[in-house]
Amino acid sequence: MTVPTVEQAITRAHHEEWARLVAGLARRFGDLDVAEEATADAFLTAAERWPREGVPPNPGGWLATTANRKAIDRLRRESQRDARHRAARLVYDDTPAEPTGPVEDDRLRLVFTCCHPALAPEARVALTLRLLGGLTVAEIARAFLVQEATMARRITRAKAKITAARIPYRVPSADDIPARLAGVLAVVYLIFNEGYLPGEGDEPVRVDLTAEAIRLGRLLRTLLPDNGEVAGLLALMLLTDARRPARVSRTGELVTLAEQDRGAWDRTLIAEGNALLRERIDAVAAGGDPPGRYQLQAAINSVHTDAPSVRDTDWSTIAALYDRLVLLDSSPIVRLNRAVAVAEVDGPGVGLAEVDRLAEVLDGYHAFHAARADLLRRLGRGGESRAAYDRAIGLAGNPAERAYLARRRDQLAS
Incomplete structure (x- = not known):
């Protein structure tokens, strides 16, 4: 068994822990800037200390403790720390969470916070990709086909708007969800796409991002079991991810759909995705809403996988x-x-x-x-x-x- 290098351990921890750390700090401190910067500082500290001291037995726990301390230190250093604390309390929603269900998931809460209707649609998606997906501003700008400086301004304005509008950090009530759902679905799908074919970097596939997007899709499905587009997005991601084992050759080259070994596809994921589609077809036949964009894209992928x-x-x-x-x-x-x-x-x-x-x-x-x-x-x-x-x-x-x-x-x- 090959022991990973310190650099590989940090990269893996960043993939696995970034979203969880940012979401957890946002819940505790109610400040997105503090959450993001404290998490980044924790990884910087790891890059400085782990080569000397070794990778800790529990990298995620080490990073969480370090990020929490960094956040507290930053708030203490603020010259206007009292005002900052009061502003943070306005954003932080300390209503006790429901004992069960996806409402308890910090990352899902963060998605819904960033997709508040007070924010412009493109800002909702960009902000969540930055905070939850850990994508760079350059990566997000490329996904939107805009300049990097333009995207940086959007993200900065969105975070400021959340603070100024006192948007609470929580999953909204059932009546509020429809206004935010389109942005949430767009975010989840963009996170998945960035993992399935990263726009830059040395990795041909980022499984951490595809897995996180599918995890969020399953949580949304639990939260909204009768929503056709939620089911459609989950089906789309499952059917697409099913082809991942055949997508990159042993030499590191992309293998197109026409050249892939279809025997390597994950038939369990294909069956699950097709079952979701059949459920939606039955619902439409029974008088339900016509299929939306994610259901149609899932249907296209189903034709390919069949x-x-x-x-x-x-x-x-x-x-x-x-x-x-x-x-x-x-x-x-x-x-x-x-x-x-x-x-x-x-x-x-x-x-x-x-x-x-x-x-x-x-x-x-x-x-x-x-x-x-x-x-x-x-x-x-x-x-x-x-x-x-x-x-x-x-x-x-x-x-x-x-x-x-x-x-x-x-x-x-x-």
């Missing part, structure tokens, strides 16, 4: 589902995914025309250029395809994805 091979994929059904999805979510990325499906049904020329309509808005998005490169390759336009691959490689931050794109580009010569 196909025994890529040749047997029902692309016509996938394209039809994307047609319905675009009516609910006409974002450029959804339209890009629809164009890829259209190419499978109507040919690469038709698909390329759809993709090129998105050139202005998605020029800085690597997947746009990767899709163009593949369609140009299929059309026999090798020079243009190579240029598109080069652009995609330059924009991609994930090492596994860069390796895959480089291989595809280099195959053009032969």
